[in-house]
Amino acid sequence: MSEPISSVMFVCVHNAGRSQMAAGYLSHLAGDRVEVRSSGTMPADKVNPAVVEAMLEEGIDISSNTPKVLTDEDVKASDYVITMGCGDACPFYPGKIYLDWVLTDPAGQGVDAIRPIRDEIRGLVENLIAEIDQKTSH
Incomplete structure (x- = not known):
């Protein structure tokens, strides 16, 4: 197993929907090239549970994941910090790449409403992987 080329931290308010889907996709699509938090x-x-179900439709099992609280250490250890609806609450450290993804909150939504959010997140994650690959190929 090779060392990851970058580390990415996804942050949303509850760590129960958007950030879990993004982390699931990044782990699935980038493999061990990227450290994911x-x-x-x-x-x-x-x-x-509806987010878990929507991701299972994509062949990605996040059912064993548990929401975690944001810590300064997590931010310090990440190259990219991607916020989703909570940018002001995230500590800022120089040298990090901060991105804010504006996405609908899936809280309280059924699977039918979550699918378009999931699909949008997949596209954003695919673009992120391309950006990381481009930066590290030079």
């Missing part, structure tokens, strides 16, 4: 500013007790 996710957390929330006010983590929920569990990952949204």
